[in-house]
């Protein structure tokens with residue numbers, strides 16, 4: 001059974017950035033193969049990884065509602081389509097969910113898709129899900145269980161309490177969540193004492209263990225500006241070191 005790690009958090013807090021750093025970590029530690037899932041309707045994990053995406057699960061769902069090519073069962077057709085939509089890289093594959101169906105669509109197409117995704121998932125050691133700000137998408141993915149939910153927050157008390165509420169939204173989704181952690185991103189470096197105290201206080205109040213703090217990083221901004229993959233960030237970059245220390249701690 002693969003280990004599933006999913007991101008959550010308010011818009012723009014760093015879910016995609018953390019996903020890319022975590023993917024880099026898993027690849028370098030040989031914790032492969034990894035299936036990276038971009039579950040954001042406005043997919044952009046591929047950009048941080050320097051990849052071009054040709055098809056999405058949303059597009060496949062539309063296609064399988066139509067006629068099958070002659071001589072092919074729906075299962076075979078869908079399996080073929082899903083493999084075409086996978087971006088295959090060394091140590092990992094990327095799958096983009098794309099645009100979701102309308103709310104509450106449990107049509108046959110969705111069920112076929114979920115079944116095929118289940119079979120696909122068995123091929124991986126880790127499944128990494130970059131999520132959008134809302135959590136609804138996660139419920140559509142038919143994940144049996146999220147082993148680690150990383151809730152990303154900005155470094156403010158308000159942000160951390162919002163993150164807590166987001167963590168609560170997972171409850172009614174009937175998703176089994178193993179461990180939840182708060183990760184505070186884009187903090188000033190060094191973290192001023194007063195801020196550290198605020199973070200500690202808010203995290204205690206939120207009742208979520210703090211995975212760690214990642215500083216605001218020019219390396220990330222420069223890498224993005226130069227259009228270079230986050231996977232190519234130098235390992236001595238402070239942001240990479242900080243992130244790896246966090247992943248070591250929580251995945252140990």
Ligand SMILES: Nc1ncnc2c1ncn2[C@@H]1O[C@H](COP(=O)(O)OP(=O)(O)OP(=O)(O)O)[C@@H](O)[C@H]1O
Pocket residue numbers: 009010011012013014015016017018040131132133185186187214215216217218220221224239
């Ligand atoms: N630690 C950091 N230091 C500097 N810039 C950062 C840091 N983390 C994220 N950013 C920048 O902030 C922006 C938003 O980050 P990111 O896309 O990872 O957030 P997100 O939570 O995935 O957003 P969305 O909700 O839109 O999907 C990006 O331009 C990213 O480069």
Ligand SMILES: [Mg+2]
Pocket residue numbers: 015016017040044130131132
């Ligand atoms: Mg994102």
